[in-house]
Amino acid sequence: MNYIELTKRQEKILEIVRNHGPITGEEIAQKLNISRAALRPDLAILTMAGLLGARPRVGYYYTGREPRDVIAGVLGNIRVQEVQSRPIVVRETSTVYDAIVTMFIEDVGTIFVVSEEGFLEGLASRKDMLKATMGGKDINKLPVGVVMTRMPNIIVTYPDESVLRAAEKLIHHQVDSLPVVETVLHEGREKYRVVGRFTKTNITRLFVSLAGK
C-alpha cells in the first residue's frame, strides 16, 4: 500500500537522487529540464517528509526511508496525552445498573472502576454489562466490581507513550480502550492513577486530522 501520494515529478526526483545523489538542486533541475525555482516546492515536501536529506554545499541525498517509515515516525512522535479523552469512572460498589446509566449518559463503551483514592481497580465494557444482564441477577443490586475485569489484568497506557505503541496494544489485546495512567507510590505500593482514556475513536480522529480534514 502506498501511504503517501507522491506526484509523478516527486517520484522522478526521488529516482534521480537515489541514482545520482548527493546532487545539488541545480543539477536535479537540469535533469528535469525545469527551473530551480519550479523545483523548490517539491524538494521542500520531500525533505520535510524525510525521504530526502539536504546538506549545505553537498546537496540532496536519499535517506533510505520509505513512506511507510515516515508514517511510523509521525505516529511514533505523537503522545497519548495529545489525543486522549476524559476518563469516565465509577466506584467498585456502584451497581451494574448505575454503571450502565453512566455509560449511556457519558456516551462511552468502557467504564473505569476506581478506588476511593482514585486508583484503578478494574474496568467494565459493554459486553461485560450484557453478560451481567443476561446472568439473571438483579443488576440493581449487583456491584460492578463483580463483573469487571480486574487489576492486574488491565492493559494500560501512559500519557507520554506514543500513539503508535498504544494502538498496537489495542490491536494485540483486542480491546477497545485503555486507561491512561500515572504510576504513583501509595503506602509503599505502586498504584495507577487514572488520568485519561485512550480509545479507537481517538485514533480515528487523529487519522482524519493528519489528513488535514
Ligand code: ADP
Ligand atoms: P466489548 O465489550 O465492546 O467487546 P472490549 O473488546 O474492549 O469491548 O472488551 C472485551 C473484554 O476485554 C471485556 O471483558 C473487557 O472487560 C476486557 N477489556 C477491555 N479493555 C481492557 C483493557 N484495557 N485491559 C484488560 N481488559 C480489557
